[in-house]
Structure formats: structure tokens, C-alpha cells
Amino acid sequence: MTGAKRPYVICHMVPSIDGRIVLESWKTPPSTLAEYERLALTFGADAWIVGRISMEPYAGKSKVPARKTPQPIPRTDFIARREAKSYAIALDPSGKLTWKSNVLSTGExxxxxxxxxxxxDYLAFLRARGVSYLFGGKTELNLKKVLEKLRKELGIKKLLLEGGGKINGSFLAEDLIDELSVLLVPVADGAIGTPSLFDVREGKGPARHLKLVSIEKRKGDLVWLRYKLKR
Structure with missing residues (x-):
């Protein structure tokens, strides 16, 4: 485990053989995603984290009303509930998610x-919905600071990172991933320009070396690989 300042981060993903992560055109059977979810449960994580786009189907759609009083709301963290069994965390720096509820249909x-x-207006909307929020920076998110807050404020010790390529790449670039879990789908995508497991930036990226922990063949010609980051 990492030190007490931040959670242990496991990046858990289901890519193609060539590292693509857009499943829509693969005709992936439901059993593949079910297997992915079963494996996610084996980690016993306290929370999972994704970006705004990935969270949209879970958050739903509602309207952010204009406030009747113009009094400013201080930029301090708001915790609606600290003792939840599990948490679903969205990285949404611009405040675009319009949450229908403070609890997802999956229970987090x-x-x-x-x-x-x-x-x-958006902060008032979140407070009225009972959606907890934490600030990660002035205009951009400091991921290390975010993780430290999640540990301190919510007691999250183990976190599943299930983001898109840019979010996963940002965590990789900041050396904030401790373990990598990939359930390889038996398909070669080859679509240039589509998101991959880690998309950091154009040109040379931050090479991170891995140590193989385990390899398992699963039903449906799936292969489950687990690595730990070398430090």
C-alpha cells in the first residue's frame, strides 16, 4: 500500500489487444463486461473514479436553477456524507454534470x-442535491491534491481508476498509479485516433516500467493481466 496520504490506485480497464478502449464497434458480448465487473469487485475498493463523459450516464440529466440570492458561496469542500459504503467519483473541473441524485443506481x-x-449557481445546485464536492485547483485539477483529499476527507484507501485515455494518462504522467489490471478482449481494433489505454500528450510520453504480478486465461478467450508499477 502507499503511504497514508493518498489511496492505493488500481487502473482497471478492458482494452483490445492493441490497447484501444472504445468497445462500441467490437460487438463485445455482455459476458465480457460482466467479467470485467466481477473482477473489479475482487479488489475490494472503497471507490471508483472516472471523468465527466464516463459519468454522464450514471449522473443523469436535470436542470441547474438560477439562485434567488446572489450571495457568494465560499470555495470550500462540501461533504454530504462521510460514512458511505462506497463512492463514485467524477472528475468534472468545469461543473457540467447535472446530477439527478446523490446516489447512483448502482448504490454508490x-x-x-x-x-x-x-x-x-452550480455549487448551490450540488448542495441542494446532496452531492459532495471537493476542489482540486483554481482552474485545473491537481490530481495528487485530489487523491490526498479523498483519503483525508472520505477515508478512501483503495481506488479503482476506470477513466478514458486522457484521465488514465494524466494519472500515469503524475506517477499516481500503483497497479494496472487489464482484461484483454480478443479483438484487434487498429482504429487510428481512437482513445487508448493511456493518452498523455503528443510525442514522447512518460515511460513507466511494470512488474508482472499475475496472468490468467478467462472464459471467452479473455486474458487478465495484473502489473504493479516499479518505483
Missing amino acids: QAVTILSEAVSD
Whole structure:
């Protein structure tokens, strides 16, 4: 485990053989995603974290009303519930998710990570919905700071990172991933320009060396690989 300052982060993903992560065109059977979810449960994580786009289907759609009083809302963290069994965390620096509830249909308590640039109307909306929020920076998110807050404020010790390529790549670049779990789908995508497991930036990226922990063949010609990051 990492030191007490931040959670242990496991990046858990289901890519193609060539590292693509957009499943829609693969005709992936439901059993593959079911297997992915079963394996996720084996980690016993306290929470999972994704970006805004990935969270949209879970958050739902509603309207952010204009406030009747113009009094500013201080940029301090708001915790609606600290003792939840598990948390679903969204990285949403611009405050675009319009949560229908503070609890997902899958049972997790919603938490959103914002920048201080969001509007007072949006903060009032989150408070009224009972959605916890933490600030991760002035205009952009400091991921190390975000993880430390999740540990300190919510007691999250183990976190599943299930983001898109850019979010996973940002965690990789900041050396904030401790373990990598990939359930390889038996398909070669080959679609240039589509998101991959880690998309950091154009050109040379931050090479991180891995140590193989285990390899298992699963039903449906799936292969489950687990690595730990070398440090």
C-alpha cells in the first residue's frame, strides 16, 4: 500500500489487444463486461473514479436553477456524507454534470471533483442535491491534491481508476498509479485516433516500467493481466 496520504490506485480497464478502449464497434458480448465487473469487485475498493463523459450516464440529466440570492458561496469542500459504503467519483473541473441524485443506481454515493472556476449557481445546485464536492485547483485539477483529499476527507484507501485515455494518462504522467489490471478482449481494433489505454500528450510520453504480478486465461478467450508499477 502507499503511504497514508493518498489511496492505493488500481487502473482497471478492458482494452483490445492493441490497447484501444472504445468497445462500441467490437460487438463485445455482455459476458465480457460482466467479467470485467466481477473482477473489479475482487479488489475490494472503497471507490471508483472516472471523468465527466464516463459519468454522464450514471449522473443523469436535470436542470441547474438560477439562485434567488446572489450571495457568494465560499470555495470550500462540501461533504454530504462521510460514512458511505462506497463512492463514485467524477472528475468534472468545469461543473457540467447535472446530477439527478446523490446516489447512483448502482448504490454508490456521488462525489464530484471541481475547479474553483465553477459558478455559485452550480455549487448551490450540488448542495441542494446532496452531492459532495471537493476542489482540486483554481482552474485545473491537481490530481495528487485530489487523491490526498479523498483519503483525508472520505477515508478512501483503495481506488479503482476506470477513466478514458486522457484521465488514465494524466494519472500515469503524475506517477499516481500503483497497479494496472487489464482484461484483454480478443479483438484487434487498429482504429487510428481512437482513445487508448493511456493518452498523455503528443510525442514522447512518460515511460513507466511494470512488474508482472499475475496472468490468467478467462472464459471467452479473455486474458487478465495484473502489473504493479516499479518505483
